[in-house]
Amino acid sequence: MKGTGHRMHPLQSLGWVTLVSLLVLALAVAWDNWGDLIGPQTDMRQTTVEPTDDQIEQGRYLALAGNCMACHTTRGGAPFAGGRRIDTPFGGVYSSNLTPDPTTGLGRWNAQDFWQAMHRGRSNNGRLLAPAFPYNHTSVITRADSDAIFAWLNTLTPVHQPQPNHALTWPVGTQPALAVWRSLFFTPSPFSPDPARSAEWNRGAYLVQGLGHCAACHSPRNAFGASGAVNDLSGGLMPVVNWYAPDLTRDAESGMASTPLPEIVRLLRTGASATAQTSGPMGEVVQHSLQHLQGSDLHAMAVYLQSRAQGTPQPAPAPAQAIRISPQVSTQGAKVYERQCAQCHGEQGQGQQTRSGEVAYPSLAGNRAVLLQDPTNLVQLVLYGGYGPATQGHPRPFGMPPAVLALDDRDIAAVLTHLRTQWGHQAGEVTPLQVNRIRAVQGR
Amino acid sequence: MRTFPSTPKSALPKSPDPRDPPANARLRRPPDWFIQGLFWAISATCAGPLNAQTTPRFADDMAERTRACTACHGEQGRAGPDGYYPRLAGKPAGYLHNQLRNFAQGRRHYDLMARLVDPLSDGYLGEMAQHFANLKLPYPAPTANNAIAPERLDKGRQWVTQGDAARGLPACTQCHGVRLTGVQPNVPGLLGLPLDYLNAQLGAWQTGQRRAHAPDCMAEIVQRMPAQDLIAVSSWLARQPLPADPRPAERRPAGPELPQSLRCGSAPELSAAGAAQAEGRP
Numbered sequence: 001m002k003g004t005g006h007r008m009h010p011l012q013s014l015g016w017v018t019l020v021s022l023l024v025l026a027l028a029v030a031w032d033n034w035g036d037l038i039g040p041q042t043d044m045r046q047t048t049v050e051p052t053d054d055q056i057e058q059g060r061y062l063a064l065a066g067n068c069m070a071c072h073t074t075r076g077g078a079p080f081a082g083g084r085r086i087d088t089p090f091g092g093v094y095s096s097n098l099t100p101d102p103t104t105g106l107g108r109w110n111a112q113d114f115w116q117a118m119h120r121g122r123s124n125n126g127r128l129l130a131p132a133f134p135y136n137h138t139s140v141i142t143r144a145d146s147d148a149i150f151a152w153l154n155t156l157t158p159v160h161q162p163q164p165n166h167a168l169t170w171p172v173g174t175q176p177a178l179a180v181w182r183s184l185f186f187t188p189s190p191f192s193p194d195p196a197r198s199a200e201w202n203r204g205a206y207l208v209q210g211l212g213h214c215a216a217c218h219s220p221r222n223a224f225g226a227s228g229a230v231n232d233l234s235g236g237l238m239p240v241v242n243w244y245a246p247d248l249t250r251d252a253e254s255g256m257a258s259t260p261l262p263e264i265v266r267l268l269r270t271g272a273s274a275t276a277q278t279s280g281p282m283g284e285v286v287q288h289s290l291q292h293l294q295g296s297d298l299h300a301m302a303v304y305l306q307s308r309a310q311g312t313p314q315p316a317p318a319p320a321q322a323i324r325i326s327p328q329v330s331t332q333g334a335k336v337y338e339r340q341c342a343q344c345h346g347e348q349g350q351g352q353q354t355r356s357g358e359v360a361y362p363s364l365a366g367n368r369a370v371l372l373q374d375p376t377n378l379v380q381l382v383l384y385g386g387y388g389p390a391t392q393g394h395p396r397p398f399g400m401p402p403a404v405l406a407l408d409d410r411d412i413a414a415v416l417t418h419l420r421t422q423w424g425h426q427a428g429e430v431t432p433l434q435v436n437r438i439r440a441v442q443g444r
Numbered sequence: 445m446r447t448f449p450s451t452p453k454s455a456l457p458k459s460p461d462p463r464d465p466p467a468n469a470r471l472r473r474p475p476d477w478f479i480q481g482l483f484w485a486i487s488a489t490c491a492g493p494l495n496a497q498t499t500p501r502f503a504d505d506m507a508e509r510t511r512a513c514t515a516c517h518g519e520q521g522r523a524g525p526d527g528y529y530p531r532l533a534g535k536p537a538g539y540l541h542n543q544l545r546n547f548a549q550g551r552r553h554y555d556l557m558a559r560l561v562d563p564l565s566d567g568y569l570g571e572m573a574q575h576f577a578n579l580k581l582p583y584p585a586p587t588a589n590n591a592i593a594p595e596r597l598d599k600g601r602q603w604v605t606q607g608d609a610a611r612g613l614p615a616c617t618q619c620h621g622v623r624l625t626g627v628q629p630n631v632p633g634l635l636g637l638p639l640d641y642l643n644a645q646l647g648a649w650q651t652g653q654r655r656a657h658a659p660d661c662m663a664e665i666v667q668r669m670p671a672q673d674l675i676a677v678s679s680w681l682a683r684q685p686l687p688a689d690p691r692p693a694e695r696r697p698a699g700p701e702l703p704q705s706l707r708c709g710s711a712p713e714l715s716a717a718g719a720a721q722a723e724g725r726p
Contacts, residue, residue, distance in 0.1 A: 075558075384559050389564075
């Protein structure tokens with residue numbers, strides 16, 4: 001203290017500047033997140049009118065399009081009563097109860113509260129919601145659609161089921177941390193139609209960017225867990241569950257540019273087309289959401305997705321270069337393939353069709369899923385096998401035996417390397433470490 | 445989050461392969477060209493005829509559609525090579541269907557099973573259950589030889605055939621059939637199951653790890669039984685050969701219905717109220 005007199009030490013003034021800046025930043029973040037609560041709200045709307053049957057039916061349909069139930073229902077639990085744990089890299093988040101129970105659900109909410117949640121990701125008391133709820137996507141939808149969903153949710157039987165507290169690493173789930181995160185990564189993005197495009201294209205875009213929340217998986221997530229923009233379809237590795245959602249704009253990954261529209265619609269509606277099968281999280285989306293949508297909406301989504309892929313410059317295929325695989329690995333891979341895979345997928349990876357032309361076992365030769373740079377999905381499929389979704393349009397799928405108990409990491413790596421280097425394929429080697437990483441996480 | 449607890453490493457269903465080199469051959473590796481040459485030579489001489497014998501042609505049927513099941517539960521669902529993957533063949537269809545629903549809805553816990561059944565519709569699960577229910581396969585002779593005193597074993601027999609009137613618990617035979625081969629359509633047989641599997645299931649009922657549709661009669665019964673008698677019951681059951689007719693009985697044995705306190709959500713026909721309700725439904 002002595003000797004400083006009335007003049008500030010340079011370090012001290014720096015401290016003040018920092019403090020004031022932080023305060024200003026904090027105020028800016030607070031204004032950014034809650035500012036609209038001060039003063040008259042521009043999007044306040046009177047909704048005292050009784051919802052019509054049409055509106056309620058529309059809400060039911062839109063909730064299917066949003067696949068709301070998938071997260072807001074526990075295994076075997078009451079539909080839409082929440083409580084399901086969604087694991088994130090930052091810990092577990094529990095979904096909320098959407099039934100009209102007055103104390104644990106939305107019973108005391110009005111349509112305006114619901115709109116605040118959908119559009120701004122904020123609860124009825126102003127509390128910021130964890131972005132595991134993809135409110136960047138729900139902010140796309142119209143007020144009328146939000147009201148319809150709310151009207152339908154209100155017709156559900158109230159279920160008294162409190163939402164468990166999130167189990168997030170401190171300080172991730174705290175309100176200040178969420179406020180900062182939202183200032184960095186969230187702005188409500190209401191849909192603005194492109195007048196140069198058809199009504200169908202715009203309907204598809206609205207569904208893909210809004211309730212469909214496709215980019216929640218099909219775009220890369222950054223270190224803070226934020227996915228890309230609502231129209232970013234460039235593919236991404238889904239954290240925790242460990243599936244790679246392919247780049248929908250790149251034909252080599254998803255075939256969206258070159259697949260005929262009716263086949264894209266068929267894939268979305270039934271889970272399987274002549275050239276593609278859905279599995280893992282996409283299978284769930286088909287099962288719980290897409291198969292229930294109207295043909296016109298699926299066609300609109302297909303039109304939009306195809307136009308996005310066709311409007312994206314496709315990179316030229318990488319120049320052919322021989323991949324060196326050790327003889328042990330290739331011998332082992334061939335041996336495992338012969339013993340475990342060839343019976344169904346064929347000696348030449350040609351697959352198997354039923355007499356009616358339905359794909360029973362997909363061909364592996366030339367299969368986009370086999371050639372993806374990221375082998376995560378292949379490892380998942382071989383480890384856990386299983387079925388694609390059984391849908392109205394594809395009710396009796398064939399399945400694949402899990403290999404998790406029968407094959408070790410080296411066997412699986414070798415056979416996947418075999419698939420990726422046979423039949424003219426030049427995809428990279430899969431290492432036992434890559435297999436082990438996924439086995440270890442899933443077996444946790 | 446995902447666990448596979450009931451499968452010890454030693455229980456892996458990995459079939460020995462005649463083409464595998466003996467363990468000591470791995471220690472000093474011959475040159476690669478030798479291994480490769482040997483592999484191709486053996487493949488050329490053995491694999492062709494072997495495949496011709498063991499590879500059935502593709503058939504568009506339920507056997508083909510349930511390969512994901514038989515990989516662990518054995519060919520035609522005859523049970524896996526260890527005690528953990530029970531037989532499916534010949535069990536009542538309603539029982540099998542209910543188990544698939546239990547895995548899908550979280551009343552039974554095995555992540556690998558949940559992953560398999562999750563994408564499937566209830567109708568398709570029912571079709572799979574019916575497929576295995578229709579398979580008639582011979583049963584293996586009982587193999588249980590755990591050390592247990594004769595009087596304990598007799599205690600087990602008592603529970604199975606008489607129950608415990610003092611505790612208000614019925615005999616196993618009252619619901620599972622006089623021959624203990626189960627009752628159509630919802631009650632499983634108790635014979636021809638490995639001791640390990642019986643122990644695991646009774647233990648799981650006791651701790652609430654395994655559940656059925658509420659009201660859960662089996663949970664109620666097992667939780668009222670003294671723990672030390674569970675092993676007596678499983679040991680006795682696992683020593684009994686199958687009767688000449690191993691099929692599930694068509695209807696439950698004549699005799700008293702289950703008391704109201706022991707109603708079964710997964711087999712409502714077993715209790716008076718449930719039976720009336722089941723018949724009242726169109």
